[in-house]
Amino acid sequence: MARVSTFDDWIDLLKEWQSDIGLDQDLIERFMPGYRFEAKYGTLPTSEIYFGNFKGERRWETVMEIPDQRMRDAALSMIVYQGDTEFASNEQQRFLVNNAPSEYDLASLVRIMVEETRHGYQMCHLLVDKFGSEGKIEAQKMLERRAFGKKNRLLNAFNEDVVHWLDFFAYTNFMDRDGKFQLTMLGHSGFAPLAASMGPMLREEAFHMGTGITGLRRIAKAGVIPVEMQQKYYNKWISGSLDLFGTDHSGSAQWAYTWGIKGRVDEDSTSEVVDKEELNDRARSQFYAEVIATVARINEVNVSDTKLYVPDMRFNRKIGQYSSEKYATDGRKLSDAEWEVYAPTVLPTAGDEAVLAGYFANPDWIAPKSASSAAN
Numbered sequence: 001m002a003r004v005s006t007f008d009d010w011i012d013l014l015k016e017w018q019s020d021i022g023l024d025q026d027l028i029e030r031f032m033p034g035y036r037f038e039a040k041y042g043t044l045p046t047s048e049i050y051f052g053n054f055k056g057e058r059r060w061e062t063v064m065e066i067p068d069q070r071m072r073d074a075a076l077s078m079i080v081y082q083g084d085t086e087f088a089s090n091e092q093q094r095f096l097v098n099n100a101p102s103e104y105d106l107a108s109l110v111r112i113m114v115e116e117t118r119h120g121y122q123m124c125h126l127l128v129d130k131f132g133s134e135g136k137i138e139a140q141k142m143l144e145r146r147a148f149g150k151k152n153r154l155l156n157a158f159n160e161d162v163v164h165w166l167d168f169f170a171y172t173n174f175m176d177r178d179g180k181f182q183l184t185m186l187g188h189s190g191f192a193p194l195a196a197s198m199g200p201m202l203r204e205e206a207f208h209m210g211t212g213i214t215g216l217r218r219i220a221k222a223g224v225i226p227v228e229m230q231q232k233y234y235n236k237w238i239s240g241s242l243d244l245f246g247t248d249h250s251g252s253a254q255w256a257y258t259w260g261i262k263g264r265v266d267e268d269s270t271s272e273v274v275d276k277e278e279l280n281d282r283a284r285s286q287f288y289a290e291v292i293a294t295v296a297r298i299n300e301v302n303v304s305d306t307k308l309y310v311p312d313m314r315f316n317r318k319i320g321q322y323s324s325e326k327y328a329t330d331g332r333k334l335s336d337a338e339w340e341v342y343a344p345t346v347l348p349t350a351g352d353e354a355v356l357a358g359y360f361a362n363p364d365w366i367a368p369k370s371a372s373s374a375a376n
């Protein structure tokens, strides 16, 4: 039943959602006094569309200015998927307020949860404000899906709980970095309000990734949790985030490009001729290169002789050309039987979670936040 006819109606639903996932208003007030959720629209460097079939035309300010129904549907779908991940990440992280390693970390977590909620808010503001009754229904459904219980968030990686802080820092370094790539691509959109949403979101996203890499560096520096154990969480979220770029040779990615809804990461600066067949793979490779650079920065402070690494692109993929076969982290092809034995040695298991609980009992499992570990 549709309950949303104005944005204020939607805000009421947001309050219900907040209490359901335990994003406590007192906690927000404690770390971010006076914070109010709001939609933020940045200014765009140009009012012109600069890629796709409508290149050179004025960006569309309203949905009705978008010239074709299929294009409007594509824009709506992009916004729904983006918003869904924002709310989902909070649901995944809902346990972490109870086991923060320090007050500083709790403050970072609360800020991240608040900002992810604001990102979902921003997407729903677009839906309710711009997309008529269909947008209102989608904005309501956005708060009805759950990463837990129903586990019906739209992308699988967003239905898994993040229950401890090693998991969380790996999540924010790798999954939020995927978020940065998605937001950057939408920032080139011909649909002006969508593009204008991205600047403020990207500035907030930088803090999430900074929290992730700084946390992973502090863990590597402390040297309490064995590197092999740290590595398992890298493997989990790196492979998961590679999947988020979608299937190879994706038809919907090609249309989104042709229609000027979603550009390449470097659409405003690249002189490369577009290969529409390879859009998702191109973004995935750029992301992979950035992941390699972040892991190198973590190894700079890693006190162990064992180094952290980035698993092969083919490892543990659920989407795309490698999803039907099994590969080791070094890219070796494995039979299904070999994979069964191998997977628990490189991906987190229930047993690992129990072992980790022991490490977390030692307050030195993570180095304190210091000026020298600041990074993003």
Ligand SMILES: [Fe+2]
Residues within 6 Å of the ligand: 086, 115, 116, 119, 179, 205
């Ligand atoms: Fe976000």
Ligand SMILES: [Fe+2]
Residues within 6 Å of the ligand: 116, 176, 179, 204, 205, 208
């Ligand atoms: Fe984020």
